[in-house]
Amino acid sequence: MIELHNVTKIYGTDVTALDRLTFTVDKGEFVFLTGPSGAGKSTLLRLLLRQEVPTEGTLTVGGRELATLSTREVQAYRRSLGVVFQDFKLIPTKTVFDNVAFVMRVLGVPVEQQRRRTYQVLKGVGLQHRALAYPPELSGGEQQRIAIARALVNEPQVVLADEPTGNLDPDLSLEIMDVFRDINAAGTTVLVATHDRALIAHVGRRVLHLESTRGARAEA
């Protein structure tokens, strides 16, 4: 599903964020991406989101080499992903419902179907009663669950999460991880970047450990 072959990312002329990184994530896998600060977790997620392209090497997701995508194709590719950010990245001026339904709206999904699917995913994260609230009115845990609902609403094949529990307390973090485990159980490929070893132990799945500019090492 996700294939990296000798992916190198160099900023400027001499700052190497990733050095000849090679690994594969199969369809339906749940993989943790871990490593110390500065190891390149965020860079790798930016590459996977096609915010940047590798300096060298190839990165393909679902058979598409990301570096070759046009602007239009990049946006279509992003719509095929579900992405959860550490800082939630919810649009503060839109209601919870509109934040979640937004991707379906731009895809032209009929309004009734948007409504049904949005309430379905909100129910899945236990927040259907907050549909008309605005993000600033929600707690951190609630906002993250809304962000997960947004990531899932389009039934993506791949979910990427960048430190999704970084702003949450331990109990909430475990709850959020259970949500990801359920998503994965339904057949979705999940890649979670985190440095929280307790969470990794809680979920107990394959770990890719990034070491500073030396590539990835499989731990479990």
Place this chain on the structure above:
Amino acid sequence: MRALAYAWQEAVASLARARWTLLLSIATIAVAFAMLGAFRVVSGTVERVAGGWSEAAEVSVYLDDVVTEAEQAAIRQVIDRSGVTSGVTLVSKEQALARFGAEFPELGDVTASLDANPFPASFEVRLSEAGMAGGADALAASLAALPGVADVRFDRQWLSRLIAVITALRTAGWIAALALVLGAATTVVAVVRLSFEARREEIGIMALVGAPVAFIRGPFVVEGAIQGALGALAALGGLSLLGRALTRALGPLAAALGNDALRPLLWTDIAGLLAGGALVGAAAGLLATWKWDPQGPLAR
């Protein structure tokens, strides 16, 4: 259509949030487009009046009091063969005196007290379309050189000079109006840019979740178009009020020039101003977001 409907909703919501900057923008556009509209009205009116005067222009060939019949026949022959006339009338000295008396009856005593008739006989030469287009200048010059001709007056010469001056002023006016429109467009760019910057975080999120570029840029283009159209509409309202005031103030002048001399704004002008305002605004909205890159840095 989805993108347009979304852009419209977002643009209206955004403009409602920023009423004061919207008013500033509309006022700037209104001034620029009011100038454009005013120049359209003025230039249309001037064209009508000058056109009417041009059509009425004729060559008057005044004859010497001692002109012979042969000289008179030769003059008539030159006129007839010129190919630039549509008609010619010989006005005798007596007819000229009678015409003066009819047009200025209050001066009857003056003409009656004269020993001799001071008015010359003349040929009044009406011009064909070819004559109006410029052939009359050569005719006037050749007639002036003939024996028996005391003077040749060609109204269109001073009229041409007047039209040349008006054309120059009109060109300068158009340039000034276009400069104002450019200034208004710059204001729209600034206002839309402010709106864009205020929503930069939201736009970044939309880009990350895969919103098509049309959904991201569209609201700002529509925002600019709405500002432009509202500015043009305000300009039309101002022009309408100004037009009514001028019609009242300049009523006697309009009557003197002919009732149809004052050219109002036509529907095509109104549609043109509205469409022009919307287009200028939309272009400004597009320009305001032009440099934005939905994929962020792409250094390789």
